[in-house]
Amino acid sequence: MSALLEVDHLEVNFGGRVSAVRGASxxxxxxETHCLVGESGCGKSVTALAVMNLLARGARRSAKRxxxxxxxxxxxxDSGMAHLRGNxxxxxxxxxxxxxxxxxxxxxxMTEVLRxxxxxxxxxxxxxxxxxxxxxxxxxxxxxxGQFPHQLSGGLRQRVMIAMALMCDxxxxxxxxxxxxxxxTVQAQILRLLAGLQRDLGxxxxxxxHDLGIVARVGHRVSVMYAGEVVESAPTAELFAxxxxxxxxxxxxxxxxxxxxxRDEPLGSIPGTVPRIxxxxxxxxxxxxxxxxxxxxxxxxPRHAASAAHDFLCRLPA
Amino acid sequence: xxxxxxxxxxVAILVAATVMTLAFxxxxxxxxxxxxxxxxxxxxxDVEAVRKAYGLDRxxxxxxxxxxxxAATGDLGESYFFKTKVSKLIGERMPITITLxxxxxxxxLLVSLPLGILAAVRENxxxxxxxxxxxxxxxxxxxFWLGLILMITLGLQLGWLPISGTGSWQHYVMPGIVLAFxxxxxxxxxxxxxxxxxxxxxxxxxxxxxxxxxxxxLLKHALRNAAxxxxxxxxxxxxxxLGGSIVIEQVFALHGVGFLAWESIGKNDFPVVQAVxxxxxVIYVALTMVADLMNAVLDPRLRGP
Ligand SMILES: Nc1ncnc2c1ncn2[C@@H]1O[C@H](COP(=O)(O)OP(=O)(O)OP(=O)(O)O)[C@@H](O)[C@H]1O
Ligand code: SF4
Ligand SMILES: [Mg+2]
Numbered sequence: 001m002s003a004l005l006e007v008d009h010l011e012v013n014f015g016g017r018v019s020a021v022r023g024a025s026x027x028x029x030x031x032e033t034h035c036l037v038g039e040s041g042c043g044k045s046v047t048a049l050a051v052m053n054l055l056a057r058g059a060r061r062s063a064k065r066x067x068x069x070x071x072x073x074x075x076x077x078d079s080g081m082a083h084l085r086g087n088x089x090x091x092x093x094x095x096x097x098x099x100x101x102x103x104x105x106x107x108x109x110m111t112e113v114l115r116x117x118x119x120x121x122x123x124x125x126x127x128x129x130x131x132x133x134x135x136x137x138x139x140x141x142x143x144x145x146g147q148f149p150h151q152l153s154g155g156l157r158q159r160v161m162i163a164m165a166l167m168c169d170x171x172x173x174x175x176x177x178x179x180x181x182x183x184x185t186v187q188a189q190i191l192r193l194l195a196g197l198q199r200d201l202g203x204x205x206x207x208x209x210h211d212l213g214i215v216a217r218v219g220h221r222v223s224v225m226y227a228g229e230v231v232e233s234a235p236t237a238e239l240f241a242x243x244x245x246x247x248x249x250x251x252x253x254x255x256x257x258x259x260x261x262x263r264d265e266p267l268g269s270i271p272g273t274v275p276r277i278x279x280x281x282x283x284x285x286x287x288x289x290x291x292x293x294x295x296x297x298x299x300x301x302p303r304h305a306a307s308a309a310h311d312f313l314c315r316l317p318a
Numbered sequence: 319x320x321x322x323x324x325x326x327x328x329v330a331i332l333v334a335a336t337v338m339t340l341a342f343x344x345x346x347x348x349x350x351x352x353x354x355x356x357x358x359x360x361x362x363x364d365v366e367a368v369r370k371a372y373g374l375d376r377x378x379x380x381x382x383x384x385x386x387x388x389a390a391t392g393d394l395g396e397s398y399f400f401k402t403k404v405s406k407l408i409g410e411r412m413p414i415t416i417t418l419x420x421x422x423x424x425x426x427l428l429v430s431l432p433l434g435i436l437a438a439v440r441e442n443x444x445x446x447x448x449x450x451x452x453x454x455x456x457x458x459x460x461x462f463w464l465g466l467i468l469m470i471t472l473g474l475q476l477g478w479l480p481i482s483g484t485g486s487w488q489h490y491v492m493p494g495i496v497l498a499f500x501x502x503x504x505x506x507x508x509x510x511x512x513x514x515x516x517x518x519x520x521x522x523x524x525x526x527x528x529x530x531x532x533x534x535x536l537l538k539h540a541l542r543n544a545a546x547x548x549x550x551x552x553x554x555x556x557x558x559x560l561g562g563s564i565v566i567e568q569v570f571a572l573h574g575v576g577f578l579a580w581e582s583i584g585k586n587d588f589p590v591v592q593a594v595x596x597x598x599x600v601i602y603v604a605l606t607m608v609a610d611l612m613n614a615v616l617d618p619r620l621r622g623p
């Protein structure tokens with residue numbers, strides 16, 4: 001059986017000048033949580049949006065393979081894609097404050113997605129919405145359903161978004177920093193909820209996060225992105241124990257106590273910033289900041305396998 | 319909300335007071351009322367008698383406050399020419415003017431909303447530019463000229479529509495189109511801008527992520543938000559149209575309030591002129607308040623937590 005989501009050599013550029021994603025590959029298996037980590041601006045959100053075909057106007061997407069349950073998404077019509085979205089594949093966005101329509105109540109926005117994809121009554125849809133709001137830890141769901149987004153805090157809005165994404169029992173959930181707006185207890189509750197859904201429903205998840213604590217707790221697999229490329233990908237335990245790419249090592253070094261991952265630790269404490277890269281760039285994008293860089297790093301870099309499930313993109317041998 | 323309404327009411331009263339003062343001063347500037355009322359063959363004694371009978375011998379300030387005082391209680395005085403109550407005159411003709419204004423507004427919305435949506439969806443294409451150009455042309459066209467062109471083409475050459483009078487609903491179509499033309503540019507531009515902004519927003523991305531149909535995304539989610547300023551401006555535009563009907567009613571011989579004002583100016587029938595100006599101003603102010611209320615109805619954020 002094919003994987004739930006296959007992304008092979010995804011490329012996204014904006015107006016032909018900015019290459020936001022440069023050949024990134026990610027595979028999400030059924031029931032797996034695949035974490036995508038990396039500094040701000042490295043292309044995590046763009047990758048997620050490209051999978052959902054929700055990129056802004058003017059963005060160009062191409063891929064060697066982009067498939068959901070074996071079905072090719074690149075050739076899919078708009079209506080075919082709309083059929084999958086919100087239904088078998090759902091997404092939670094990074095911007096909880098602005099993601100809900102200010103003109104409609106929480107209830108109306110939650111029920112419409114279920115009624116779009118399933119034959120149900122308004123009554124049943126409302127019940128399901130209330131049930132999911134309760135499951136993401138919202139008290140008095142009945143009251144919340146009648147409220148407008150501006151009446152909710154950022155944390156509540158984010159939880160509404162999460163509940164809304166779950167309305168149709170998706171098989172794949174793409175979650176772009178779903179817990180950043182939430183406090184630690186709620187965060188733990190949401191992660192437990194998602195882990196539970198994963199067990200019960202075989203939900204596959206592409207989880208974008210800055211938080212290595214979350215990766216350590218819920219990630220089955222991690223892919224590290226840098227400047228639009230996946231520079232290293234491995235099962236979580238293996239990546240933490242045996243990082244290969246100098247950038248991954250840098251990220252892990254930023255975590256203060258070795259072996260113990262501290263929560264809330266932002267990535268990107270490595271000196272320097274992610275370069276903006278245009279088309280035609282060659283070599284390793286990390287070379288300006290890498291301690292091991294040499295002349296060969298300016299040429300095409302091979303991908304090495306450290307083990308069967310662990311590969312990285314660096315001139316250094318495994 | 320209450321505080322907001324009170325503030326609005328104070329502004330409304332100030333506007334009404336200003337308009338009343340201006341209307342009063344302007345009508346007095348045009349010469350000696352008593353002479354024009356008494357007519358060309360009147361003797362000096364007749365004129366004096368008229369002056370006394372109409373209270374025009376009193377100081378201007380006394381006349382002004384007398385008028386304001388009566389107007390505040392709903393008494394707009396009596397017409398010099400028709401010899402009937404001004405309120406009755408205006409009341410009889412108001413339905414025609416309001417019908418005309420609403421016809422204009424409906425036509426304007428029927429044209430602007432689809433045009434604006436179309437231009438936004440096809441942003442920066444040839445179609446978008448054509449729409450914007452048409453809107454610009456509409457703005458540059460004087461309404462009496464457009465009225466005459468329509469009369470010649472639709473009325474005389476094609477014979478589709480009657481060119482003057484108020485006998486049937488068809489009589490309102492041409493003047494309605496002319497009135498609508500003044501509002502279409504602003505409403506189209508506003509719809510276009512609102513739709514472009516909405517379509518680029520995060521909540522529209524959410525709507526797309528939910529797999530909603532294109533119609534639902536455009537009309538339910540985007541237009542609902544884009545329409546908020548459009549509805550508000552439409553109410554204000556209706557006020558402009560009612561004022562603009564002074565010219566249009568003249569061109570199409572519709573005997574509404576605008577026509578009445580025009581006639582009365584020619585006859586120096588000052589109580590009528592003053593009253594029409596006042597009534598139109600009050601309606602205009604009321605419509606801007608309606609616009610604010612519509613805003614609050616359409617935008618949940620303005621209704622408070
Ligand atoms: N609509 C757009 N037009 C042009 N460039 C864009 C657009 N959206 C994203 N980019 C660029 O693409 C790159 C990747 O952005 P992306 O949002 O994917 O980063 P990210 O990894 O999600 O960062 P963060 O952790 O801050 O969310 C950035 O350089 C960004 O400037
Ligand atoms: S390829 Fe060169 S520059 Fe890039 S990470 Fe490896 S050693 Fe560093
Ligand atoms: Mg992002």
